[in-house]
Amino acid sequence: MTDHAAPRDRDDGPILWVNTLFLSLSPFVAAALIPLYLWYSGSHWALWAAAFTLWIFSGLGITIGYHRLFAHRSYEGSPLWRFLSLIAGASALQNSAIVWAAAHRRHHQHTDHEGDPYDATRGFWWAHMKWIFHDNDRADDLSNVPDLKADSLVVWQDKWYWAIALVVNVGLPLGLGLLIGHPWGMLLFAGLARIVFTHQATFCINSLCHILGTQPWSKNNTSKDSWICAYLTFGEGYHNFHHTFPADYRNGLRWYHFDPAKWAIWTGNHLGLTSNLKRTEAPIQWRKKFERQTERYETSLSQIVPETNEDWSQRIESARLQVDKNLTRWSQKLREYHRACRDGQVSASLLRSVRLSRRAFRRAWKQFLALEQTMPQPA
Ligand SMILES: [Zn+2]
Ligand SMILES: [Zn+2]
Structure with missing residues (x-):
């Protein structure tokens, strides 16, 4: 997987150093600090349990909420469902739902071409996370999300995004850590390391899911179907199906396709929390x-x-x-x-x-x- 150089005339915008340093260093810092912490302070079952639970929570916040509900409107959610999705999405530390959805709609509209923020034809690392290193004018363009701008809950999350993100990513782990006498451990496990895992899972949707797998539905773009990617991305691995039928609430079409977001939305429907689930005939x-x-x-x-x-x-x-x-x-x-x-x-x-x-x-x-x-x- 080589990273193709950008054409000379392409202006990616100036480097955003906070994004670049955090995304580049956080996996290494987490990988170095966790063994050190375990060596010096010992383990506690709650560290692993909280990290795992928050990992599922934030991962599903992206797939169920940011992606299938807000970006694609592939189903409708009750106010409680939408609220939880917005909190969970903020815990994934990937910007507000409105900004995320605007970029994702551009990805579908211009897949593999100029205007696609994570154009996979520019190579694995660009699509994976290098696109986030740059301050691009288009990131502020919210003209393709008028429906979200009219949703008061989504606008509220956008306005208070950093406050919510701080509460769920720092306040919550710190509080849990104090309860069990491991405040630094919980910040490390359920905070930093969990965010790294959530980030990498989401990033794989834009990189690996456009590289690894088959194209049973369409060859119009680089999107691929792969059960391996499905396991790495909370069920978003049937990406060729998704790019072909983006309005469908499912990514994994068959019942046995690993797609926890699909199962959760379906269960929500039976509990009266989601409705109008769209399926491709x-x-x-x-x-x-x-x-x-x-x-x-x-x-x-x-x-x-x-x-x-x-x-x-x-x-x-x-x-x-x-x-x-x-x-x-x-x-x-x-x-x-x-x-x-x-x-x-x-x-x-x-x-x-x-x-x-x-x-x-x-x-x-x-x-x-x-x-x-x-x-x-x-x-
Ligand atoms: Zn894609
Ligand atoms: Zn999509």
């Missing part, structure tokens, strides 16, 4: 998979010998049309079904036609995919 997901498979066939066709190319072009095109036709029909039937649900008029025959159209699509898809097995290998 199955035919829309399949449409993307269909486009990716078509691209793969086009690549393969361009590599096989010309004598067999024409025959295979026709076979693929006829299977492709079948998939397209059946996918469109399934989408139409689902739309009819949703309309009928709204009107309270779901009939047995409509349900049957939805099932049949889905089955017909699956059959056509299988035949389309089967061509890959028998297709001649590239010359």
Whole structure:
């Protein structure tokens, strides 16, 4: 993973020394002080428990709150949910929700291009944290978050961000530490070291999740799906899916995909704390998979010998049309079904036609995919 040099004419803005020194040195300071503390002052179970709990709290504050709720509005949260998300987000020490969301929306709008604050094409370290070292004019541009500027709770958190961050990152660990007679230990474990872990987990979303993994949904940008990244980033590792369907409240689509934020939002829904969870409909997901498979066939066709190319072009095109036709029909039937649900008029025959159209699509898809097995290998 090399770090490509920025073009000469690129103005990243002046260096922010507080950000640069803190982010560069904090991992080393924490790694050096923890063994020293344990050696001289001994351990206490509460140090580890508080650090772990606050790590989960702050990590989920970013994924559940800053990312999926405020930046993408992929679901709605009750005032209590939003308040807790804002406190948890502030404990991750990554700026206020409004500033974080504005940068993240720019990342989605300009992914891999000028205007993307953490453009992964500039290399691992830029996307990981070097972008935070610079004072960029665009960081103050909040024109893309009018909805958040109208949310009084979000505005309150922005106004008092540093006070809240100090209370949760210094006051809380200090208070807990005094209770167990380890004030410095708790500041080190539940404060500094925990912040380092939370920072690195979030930073990996912008760096590793654009480098490591596969692209089953789209090749339009560098985002990747990777179960390893999911474990490192509180479930944000299915990043290719996320960039393709950013309004979906899930990152890990399947139930077994590691995505604690998805499980928490879903549980919140059953407790009446979250609502209007947005999901991408199955035919829309399949449409993307269909486009990716078509691209793969086009690549393969361009590599096989010309004598067999024409025959295979026709076979693929006829299977492709079948998939397209059946996918469109399934989408139409689902739309009819949703309309009928709204009107309270779901009939047995409509349900049957939805099932049949889905089955017909699956059959056509299988035949389309089967061509890959028998297709001649590239010359
Ligand atoms: Zn991304
Ligand atoms: Zn996002």
